[in-house]
Amino acid sequence: MGDVQSRNVTSVITLLTDYGLEDGYVAACHGVIATIAPEARVIDVCHLIPAGDVRRGAAVLAQTIPYLPQGIHIGAVDPGAGGARRAVAVEAGGQVFIGPDNGLLSWAVAASGGVRAAYEISNQDYFLRPVSPTFLGRDVFSPVAGRLWGGVRPSDLGPEIPIGRLVSLPEPTSLLREGSVEGEVVSVDRYGNTQLSIAAGDLQALGVRVGDTLGVWLGRRQLALPYRETYAAVPPGELVAFADSAGLIAIAVNSGDAAQRLGLPPGAHVRLSPTP
Missing domain, CATH: 3.40.50.10790 (S-adenosyl-l-methionine hydroxide adenosyltransferase, N-terminal)
Structure with missing residues (x-):
């Protein structure tokens, strides 16, 4: 234009x-x-x-x-x-x-x-x-x-x-450390999928591939989630991590609400790492 x-x-x-x-x-x-x-x-x-x-x-x-x-x-x-x-x-x-x-x-x-x-x-x-x-x-x-x-x-x-x-929002943070990557919840969509500021390439740099299990730290809580191509790769009601259409990591529940289940509002801190 x-x-x-x-x-x-x-x-x-x-x-x-x-x-x-x-x-x-x-x-x-x-x-x-x-x-x-x-x-x-x-x-x-x-x-x-x-x-x-x-x-x-x-x-x-x-x-x-x-x-x-x-x-x-x-x-x-x-x-x-x-x-x-x-x-x-x-x-x-x-x-x-x-x-x-x-x-x-x-x-x-x-x-x-x-x-x-x-x-x-x-x-x-x-x-x-x-x-x-x-x-x-x-x-x-x-x-x-x-x-x-x-x-x-x-x-x-x-x-x-x-x-x-001009007023600017702080850019979502993402920090790659040795053995893990830290980020935050960027937004939550109407399905309750939580989009993180962590790019799929960050997980690749850590050696995490689709099909692996991902270590997820939410404050003091620690979870082990399957890392798959889509939420439909796990049974209904199960948690899953995947790379969304923007190339960012998202945490979802197949046919459910991950944000509600995990208590993850926008801005919440998240750390991801490979599992042994």
Whole structure:
């Protein structure tokens, strides 16, 4: 896409929110975009992010962005909605990310090559009127996305923000030590699968292969889990570790909820190692 002013009709607008599917919030955003940019193609990334879970939203957007066409990407997960949080437009790798400046966009921006420029969204000429302070997705992000798709430049939206002043979430940690690798739970999906910050390549570096048994330390607890290609490789109700579609290690229960069974919320510390 490059400069949004020279966009082509194949670029898309995407939506990621915690609005759910039981109300008309998502439809309202679609309606605003369709009114302003009727030819734009809109992709729904996810609307079932747990309410206010910025970290989960950041993980979903970052892991989805490599498979999306270049476009304008709206993120609306903000437990501080209605407060003083500024709205931002961030250019990165030919993409434009729109959302609250709360770190939600930061991992996807990094996955797109890093910030090229960022702007505060403050030019009310591009907003709906009146603006509801609790529904910026409809009244600010969606109309701004439609205007960008139509040729408005990000720099038209408001003053430029120094890159270092953007809010960023801490990157998930992973540390390879002699004989083990330490990480954390990045996110938990709707099935209760716990995605770790540990890459499959880290286990390969330790000599762990699919079919082996994996030592798992969760605080003071120690487990021995089968390391397989998929959760379906173990009987229903059994725990398993596998490399997920993002290339990260996940712990799951076949037909069950691993996060609930093990008490593993996002951010929980995990250590993995080969078993003798």
